[in-house]
Every structure is written in C-alpha cells, then in structure tokens.
Amino acid sequence: MNYLMLVCVDESVKLSKAEWATMTAEVKAWVAGMDASGVRLLGNQLAPASDATTVRVRDGEVLLGDGPFAETKEQIAGFDLIECADLDQAIEVASKHPVARFGALQVRPYI
C-alpha cells in the first residue's frame, strides 16, 4: 500500500545549530535506510509555510492566499511517499523518523 507521509513541525520552535546539525544527520540516515529497504519511493523537505501560496477558484476568479490553507501551529515541513505492507508498518516507519520526537507525522493512505 502507498501512503503519503506528511512531516509536520511547529515552525515557531527554533533548533540550535547543534540540534539542527544532529537532526539533519538523523533525517539523512532515515532517508538512506528507507530508500535502501525500498519503503521510501520519493520525498523532499519543503520551504517554510510563509513561502506557500494557496490557490482557489471561485466564480471563475482565481483567488490567492499568501500562506498555507490551515491556520494550525504545525505546518508541513516535508513529505515522503512510502510503500508499506499495512498501517502497522507505516506507523513503524513514521515513528522512526527523527521529527516524530518533536513534531508530528501524518500517515495518509492513497485511495
């Protein structure tokens, strides 16, 4: 089964330089491990939510929002497309992602 894994963080939480370095190394290790096992199909980090643009069309008119569509504390910081046998495996894969320890991961199946 394919799942889109959204990696979400509270952007107001600032990591120190050392913490950031550790995090980056750990994410790299997670990516390498999941690529090697064939679980991760693709994925990327995303620019901050302030760089997002929301697009809607209403009555034929293109309406733009100058940010993400949801006013939540946690914003999407990256995504991975993973292929797993079932939800239990997807949960395990997500729980091993370093961001899970301070952010949140949403695992969403393909329809």
Next chain:
Amino acid sequence: MTEQHTADVRAAVDDAFRADWGKVVATLIGMTGDWDLAEECAQDAFAQALRVWPSGGIPQRPGAWLTTVARNRALDRLRRRVSEADKLKQASLLSPPGNPEGGGVDAGDIPDDRLRLIFTCCHPALPLEARVALTLRTLAGLSTAEIARAFLTAEPTMAKRLVRAKQKIRNAGIPYRVPPAHLLPERTSGVLAVLYLLFNEGYTATAGGRLVRHDLCAEAIRLARALVGLMPDEPEAQALLALMLFHNARRAGRVNAAGDVVTLEDQDRSLWDQREIGEAVVVLDAAARRGHRGPYLVQAAIARCHATAWAAADTDWALIADLYGVLEQMVPSPVVELNRAVAVGMAQGPQAGLDLVEALATSGRLDGYYLLPATRADLLRRLGRPADAARSYRDALGLAVNDAERRYLAKRLAEAEADVESDGP
C-alpha cells in the same frame, strides 16, 4: 411441531448466537476480507438456523454448522460478484464449500479468528468510541440500534461511526491479524482498556437516569472470558476478568429499590453474588501464580479486599492503601492518588486522608472531577466539620452528571446542613 420444540430451537439459536456470532464473523472476515459481507452472511446463517433447525433438528455442533452455512453463503455471493466483474482470481482464494448437514465438518477445521478480530477492532489508529462500537457489533453481535441505545446516541450517528471505522480499516490498511511479538504487549493493553471501558460504561453510566446498565457489563464479561480463552498465557486478561467479576458480583447491593446509590460501607453484603466472587478469586489466583504484576492484577487485588470482607469494618484498608501505592507507581494517575487518599483515610483516620486530598486539590490535576470534592466532603463530615463538609458536597453536586449520584450527594448535603443547624450558628 410442538410449541415446546419451537421454544427449544429459539433457545438453541440464542445460545449459539451468544457463543458463536463473533467466531462466525471473524472466520468470514478472515476468509473474504469483507466486513460487511461477513456480517450479512453471519446474519443469514442464523436466520437459516431458525428456519431449518425445527424440522432438521439442532446440529451437534451449532457453531460449525453456522460457520459452514455462512461460508457457503459468502462463497455464493462472491461467485456472483466474480461472474459479474469477471474476477476469477478472488474465487480461487477461497476454500471449497463444506456441507453443513454432513459429518465432514469438524469444529477443528474452522479456525477461530476471533483474536485477530479483537485486535483489529481495538487498533489504536481507530477513534476510541469506534473501537468500542466495532467490538460490540462484530464480536458481541449487538445490533447498531442496541449499541446506539447503550451509549445514548442516535442510531444514524452510531451507524455512521461503524461505517467510518470499517472504511478506515480497509482504506488505511489496518491489518487483520494478531500483532507480532514486539507490538503485542502494547496492543494487548489497548484491547483490555477497551473491554474495561465497556464494562465501566455499563457499571457507572456516565449520563442518564440509571446507574448500572447490566447488559453492557454482561457483554464486557463475556468478551473478557473469550479473550482469556484465546490468550490463556496473558495474566492481565485473567486479572481483568477477575476485576470485572468482583465488581459485577456487588451489583445488587450498589443501588437500592429507589435507584439510589448505596455506598460500599452501607451495602447489604448478603446481596453480593458469592458464586461470582468465588469465581473471581479462582481466576485472580491463577493470574497471580504467573508471577507477573500488572495494573489489572493490582486493581483486582483491591476489588478482592472489598468483595471478600464480610462486613465493611472487616475491610483491610491498610492493604488497600498499599495496593493503591503500587498501582500509582505502575500507572501514575490523580484518580489513583484520590483512591489511595480514601484508603489512607480509612486506615489511618480522616485527617491523614484529608491531607492527601488537599495536596491533590492544590495540584489542580483533578479540577472538574466531582469525586474530589465528594471525597473531601466525606472526610470533613467524619472529622465533625459539617459546615465545611456541606460546602464540599455543594461543589460535588455542581460537577456530578449521573442522576443517581446526584441524588446521593443531595442527601448527604441535606444531612450536613442539618448537622450545622443542630450545632448552632
């Protein structure tokens, strides 16, 4: 056919329903992967039993008969689907049909998939209320209307909840299996939590006019019994069963004829079900012999102290206070601390209990929980401070939602106010 015969058949079908519904549904889900089809075919099989058993006789192994009929029915329907959609692959996955009337079907060749079903229904990715509803529907065989009634929910709401849960199982890929060893302890405690929640919902209805709903308690006990049978090496499952039995044994004494709460202290202990208490003791001893000390074992040990005391005055409160201390270490919770305060208040006197309650109140961790002011009120009453007690009873009354509990608090408040009057201003 005599009237008696019809009644016999109906009773046999009822028995089979209680004993085998979950097994039939679980087997069919395992076979087809289709939850709705499994339920419909199980229903068809029971309907057929009502039609066929009066003339053909009640089979020796009703469970095997029902499973075979349901399986054949599912096969028929899948074949029809297959020919409609031309998906032959699906049919090849299914085992050949058996003959319900013949001797070829052995109970042994029908796998008991209930454990897989329990773990799937109680998967932590499902909302808690959906886990409870799904367990009652698929394992216990309660109808959507019955579940809705039990939880004071409108039937369409409950139906939607069940549909969504089944959709999530399918769409999100929640596996139909007993979890592997590394997940088993955590998931097992999740299953036990659902069963205990079910029992407690029956034992102290959170809302509405009645304090106890025995049907839910009975279902929870039945499910716990089945779980013990399916996981004989799981001491916490045994301990949970013992805990439920100890509580349930006291049901006749908990509420008086007017539907009012009777406190443990004032209960007529001759109303307690000694046979059930005896069974609980045996189950608890068996769990304890395994040497594993889990939270349900400790709670069952506490319930045993109450259930086996012949009079309220015989209760070993010092032991109960110690057990709550052990429980607090295992599962830190302010409610457990409050219960320990009650036990300490009984073992060492009301002032010692009150000190613990006040510390808890100061921490603010039980704000909004009516038993905190109710406990404080009771300790103040025993300390001979009726004016303070009345104030706390009033606080508790403002927070309690169950009608029977509210009536109890109102009565205690009136007594405390009378004491204040007689003591003078």
